[in-house]
Amino acid sequence: MSSGPSGDKLIRVDMTRQSVEVVDFPDGWRLLGGRALSARILLAECDPACDPLGPENILVMAPGVLSGTAAPTSGRISIGGKSPLTGGIKEANAGGQPGQHLMKLGMRGVVVTGAAPDPERRYALEISADGVRVVPADEYKGMWNYALCEALHQRYPESASFISCGPAGELGLRGASVACTDQDNRYPARHAARGGLGAVMGKKGLKYVMIDPGRAPVREPADRKGFAALCKGYTKSYLGGRQMFKRGTSAVVPAANALHTFPYKNRTSGRSPDVETLDGARIIESFATRGGRMHNCMTGCIVKCSNVVHDAQGRYKTSALEFETLTLLGSNCAIASWEDVADLDRLCDEVGLDTIETGAAIAIYMDAGRMAWGDAEGAKKLVAEIAEGGELGRAIGNGAVATGKYTGHHRVPESRGQAIPAWDPRPLKATGITYCTSAMGADHTAGLIVNPGLPLDRMAWESQKAQIVNAVCDSSGFCQFLQPSLDDIRGFYAALYGIPVSRDAIHDLGWQCLSDEWEFNDGAGFTEADDKLADCMHEDAIGDPPTVFDVPREIIQAAKRRMPAREDLFSSKSTG
């Protein structure tokens, strides 16, 4: 038996000198990928007190451990750095092709330091089997993401994928996302959205990364038969099972509304009167007359949860119109039509913005009386205005807290400076514990628990468990929607490298990732006092019966103290 993939490299890019060094990837890190790898590098090499938009910050692009192999739905990539939005460590995870392309070339990650000395200059990073280099990219300065990718398709081989920032990132706006191109037509529709990492990329002067795997093969595991059996078995079990995400996350809308976690009008209610017109079922119905379909965003994905949305004339409009976007840019702004939300989704992808943060900001702007509720055309103009860099655009583009300050409005639903996502902590209190304690801030992908009846004495464990499981999943390359368990993941790791991976080892991997992140945040000046939600989550009751987030401090803090492993830690599926 071979030892599995070997000879992997790490790309180190110095944007101050526009120089590249390709170094050996430490063998001791072979079970580190994605989020865990990003956390390890940032803790070791990034000053947690640095200016997130300055040259001392480090931008990490790290595919998961299994990316580039034949494991199903395993090509996710983590983008990491110090967040300009939260002021702490951040990992944002995306699908699309770049993760697999990097790994097929044996590149375990890209570590970007420094910043272009002339802030007006733009550069690109080109990665292929022929080598890695930084090249000038001034002609793409300010380009919106779709036009950028169209231009790049003309320049590079058809096999190439791209990572880019839009004008929001170039302006250094704290709601800026990092875009990745997807499998079909390679649109920039997969975003590592949360935490403003697009601004980190933009302020380094890095406009895009091109990755051309050429004919690089799939990564071969040490135990080929065992790995193949795992792939086949998992795929058969998944496709023969209940396939929760077959219709996409947009189909969750009515269920979330039933649970009072479909926020309406800046979270003043958990239910929306527009649930029927924002229901993802309307999107699926549109396929019959307009075209569009469900598809997989990356090669080898068996979940196929991503939708391709067309307009009334049958033309492509946007892709991956998700539950969170329908909520924050739809219901939360009292925008009733899914078609308007599709326009907003496209605009956010073009400008390079997190739809959750942008939707939360616009809702605060509306709640402050500066724009009418439900003004979809006004919202579209606002998003386009963000790209222009004016005062109002900057406020909205800098997210919920900045918009709250700009308007002087009191109701700003956030945690650690990041807007709270659709999954509301008032009916879902254990999820609220995740928002309080995760180094990521209010991020449902850090550990979502959809159980409104969970007894108080189980909440800390459920949050900790979800945080560990999701940290390992986001390090593995698996998509959370495949819902692998820790036992599943360690089985694949063991076959990949021909080594035993015990339950203790996988538990340690997950806990170490969380610990690295908390340690970074300690260095950034965070304390336990920051493990909280905005006051409005404690004061504004929603639901039936009405409820606020009222979890006692000692329960919240218990989620950050490692508890002994229980059986369900290893069998629970990731949920994000």
Next chain:
Amino acid sequence: MPRVIIPPPFQGPTRGQGELKVEGRTVRECLGAVEAEHSGFLAQVLREDGTLQRFAKLFVNQEQVGEESLDTALGIDDEVEILAAIAGG
């Protein structure tokens, strides 16, 4: 008595209880028995017109059934499981 298995998203009315043994000769009666003890549960599973909520799936003894099976007779050892497709970003 038949068992009703309730998924976490629907455990609000049952205060975290995920498995209940109830009196009921049909699926509908069993769901009604849960509702009688835990008000608010049934609306998560059935619409006002008695049809299944689109986001809820019903399984009887591991086999998926539709609303046409709500009046199917159940044995004392039978199991009714509700699945809720609720997660995502």
